[in-house]
Amino acid sequence: MPAGKGIKIIAENKKAFHDYFIEEKYECGVVLSGTEVKSLRAGKVNLKDSYVTVKEGEMWLVGVHISPYEMGNRYNLDPMRSRKLLMHKREIIRLFSTIKQDGLTLVPTKCYFKDGRVKFEIGLARGKKNYDKRDAEAKKQAKRDIERAMKYN
DSSP states (O other), rough: OOOOOSSEEEEEEEHHHHHHHEEEEEEEEOOOOOOOOOOOHOOOOOOOOEEEEEEEEEEEEEEEEEETTTTOOOOOTTTOEEEEEEEHHHHHHHHHHHHHHHHHEEEEEEEEEETEEEEEEEEEEEEOHHHHHHHHHHHHHHHHHHHHHHHHH
């Protein structure tokens, strides 16, 4: 495979899958500075407690922490700044109307390089209640127990 081709996952937001039911997933680009891209190549990003908001017809990624690049000196930006997401206008309008109508939210689920460009996977999410979280944990534990039993038999 040629250099720079394919997908390399940088970070995943496992807490989003714990706190939300992810109904649909979308891929979008993001506007970054050069030092932020270098920091992402080193894998220094945290998606926990982040979300996507729509302001004035544009999508913004809020709460993503991209650590400052060690060699970046004065070119480093604020690690917690809001970053603009790149999607087609009609997709943004459709997502915004869905969010407002159904009471859903947008959360980033994955950050990765695709053909040398940084992409974010965002999920249209519905919040889980505490009993949903307990039920999901019980199912996961039962599946682990079954796998463990099958492995030793």
